[in-house]
Amino acid sequence: MLFIMLTAFAPAASEIAVIVNNENTVDKLTPGEVKLYWLRKIKKRWPDINKNIKPADRKSKCSEQDTFYESVLGMSANDVETYFTQKQYENAEKPQDKFSSDDSIIDFVAGEPGAIGFVNVSSLSAAAKSKVKVVLIVK
Amino acid sequence: MKTRLKFLTLVILAGSTLHSFAQDTKIRFFGQPVITNYKTTEKNQFNGVNGSGEYIKSDTTYKSESNFNTGNFVLFVTSQLSERLSVLGEANFNNDKKDFEFEMQRLMVRYYIQDYFSVRVGKMFTPIGYWNNQYTMGLVLQPTIQRPFAIRPISEGGPLQYRDIGVQFEGDNITNTRFSYKLFLGNGIGYYGSDDKNDDHIAVTAQVGAEPIDGLKILASTMMDRIEKGRPNPNGTISSLPDNGDLQLFVASLAYMNPTKKPEFIAELLSQTSKFDNLGSYSSHSYYIYGGYKITDKVTPYAMYNYTQAGRSTTEGDLYFAPIPVQVNQITLGIRYKLNSNFVLKAEYETETNKQFYQDIVVPGFGKTDNGFVNTVKNNRVRIQFAFAF
Numbered sequence: 070m071l072f073i074m075l076t077a078f079a080p081a082a083s084e085i086a087v088i089v090n091n092e093n094t095v096d097k098l099t100p101g102e103v104k105l106y107w108l109r110k111i112k113k114r115w116p117d118i119n120k121n122i123k124p125a126d127r128k129s130k131c132s133e134q135d136t137f138y139e140s141v142l143g144m145s146a147n148d149v150e151t152y153f154t155q156k157q158y159e160n161a162e163k164p165q166d167k168f169s170s171d172d173s174i175i176d177f178v179a180g181e182p183g184a185i186g187f188v189n190v191s192s193l194s195a196a197a198k199s200k201v202k203v204v205l206i207v208k
Numbered sequence: 209m210k211t212r213l214k215f216l217t218l219v220i221l222a223g224s225t226l227h228s229f230a231q232d233t234k235i236r237f238f239g240q241p242v243i244t245n246y247k248t249t250e251k252n253q254f255n256g257v258n259g260s261g262e263y264i265k266s267d268t269t270y271k272s273e274s275n276f277n278t279g280n281f282v283l284f285v286t287s288q289l290s291e292r293l294s295v296l297g298e299a300n301f302n303n304d305k306k307d308f309e310f311e312m313q314r315l316m317v318r319y320y321i322q323d324y325f326s327v328r329v330g331k332m333f334t335p336i337g338y339w340n341n342q343y344t345m346g347l348v349l350q351p352t353i354q355r356p357f358a359i360r361p362i363s364e365g366g367p368l369q370y371r372d373i374g375v376q377f378e379g380d381n382i383t384n385t386r387f388s389y390k391l392f393l394g395n396g397i398g399y400y401g402s403d404d405k406n407d408d409h410i411a412v413t414a415q416v417g418a419e420p421i422d423g424l425k426i427l428a429s430t431m432m433d434r435i436e437k438g439r440p441n442p443n444g445t446i447s448s449l450p451d452n453g454d455l456q457l458f459v460a461s462l463a464y465m466n467p468t469k470k471p472e473f474i475a476e477l478l479s480q481t482s483k484f485d486n487l488g489s490y491s492s493h494s495y496y497i498y499g500g501y502k503i504t505d506k507v508t509p510y511a512m513y514n515y516t517q518a519g520r521s522t523t524e525g526d527l528y529f530a531p532i533p534v535q536v537n538q539i540t541l542g543i544r545y546k547l548n549s550n551f552v553l554k555a556e557y558e559t560e561t562n563k564q565f566y567q568d569i570v571v572p573g574f575g576k577t578d579n580g581f582v583n584t585v586k587n588n589r590v591r592i593q594f595a596f597a598f
Contacts, residue, residue: 110381111323111381111386112381113320113323114322120291121291121292144467144468145468146548146549147505147546147548147549148468150550151349151467152467154236154348154349154549155342155349157236157286158284158346158349159341159342160318161286161294161295161318162286162294163232163234163288163294164234
């Protein structure tokens, strides 16, 4: 009984979609590729569209961010922050843009050809799906 | 030539502000107040030579009360001026000493041409070794409270020309080994941030490296510069160099600092050679080894050993670095508590032994009038640092 109560109230792990701008020629990405692009680890610009890679993040801790950090990046929130601070400190590289909601991330990705972000799959309405391209689903 | 470099820098800095682009400016502050307590004992302090040609020496002990120091307060600004152009400014405010000090640590423009090639112009950290470009003023990122003795900047009593004005060509993440290169042309040795050195020599600093696995960096760096008779050396131990010559610094670095892995390791070896035109060749070397282990996500105990020797032996100094042979041994034991990415607490115990080898006094016509001796200074320090960023 206790188990049922605990599991009933435990926060469900989010199913997230990694999205890019419609202009981006990339169609599918593996979690490893998303990690490299989102962290701007190897490439700083998208190969075909020749635009800066602009990672989008959530402003505060949320289940979508937890899933993305854990399942795609394999990093803690502190590690991600330290990583971008280090890049900014060393190379004047712009850190990730942060947004307070999935809708804001969808709008940002729709408007920036180089953007890459993650949102809850349930936030991708038909209208939203027409504005951005889903390149990976993470459960 | 150096004047031309400064002019070029100013032109590019000014030009960069003319771009009409939705600027994306990020402002951060770094602060790092420190509490310090130390005890220093000195045996055979050198107080001069008497009329009979004998050394005058004394023993002393200094002790400090615990003192709270505000440390450096750093204003750090970056801005993306266009798709390929970004700027960085880093200003340091410090009132450690009696007088308030302000210093522009860095002010540079970076133009990103492609993944394997970008250019920086302005005042920046010289591409010497690993530590110098990774941490420096942003101490919330630095694994220890102070940087190793070997690579301390001039302002902290060290020898390193750790930042300079010039132009740097660089590229990274080349091939699967993630090969990187940096070529920096700058003012070089003796540049203090003002116009007090205006010779016509450009210093060349080059670095190549690779990151075959995430976090593992292997780097080799070298700096070559011309030194001039009558000029001071950077750390002030020699106020007037006795001859013209060529100076070369070589640094080998190996580091494994992966935020997602438990072990941390950095080792760097520095070797400096000055070849005077008429007075021969002299050298000094230094190395440090840092190791840490994350026992939890937040807690990392660490240790560092640092050895520095000015001069090839205890009987031969270095006419560029320190005419009296010097050996410095330093051991640091510490623990780091990372509350989050913006606040890190560090506590350290450090013991340092500094030996200066005074040679026999030989007076022409009289022979040896006194034996040489070793001046030994022992420092024991306890420090607690609160490093934060916001």
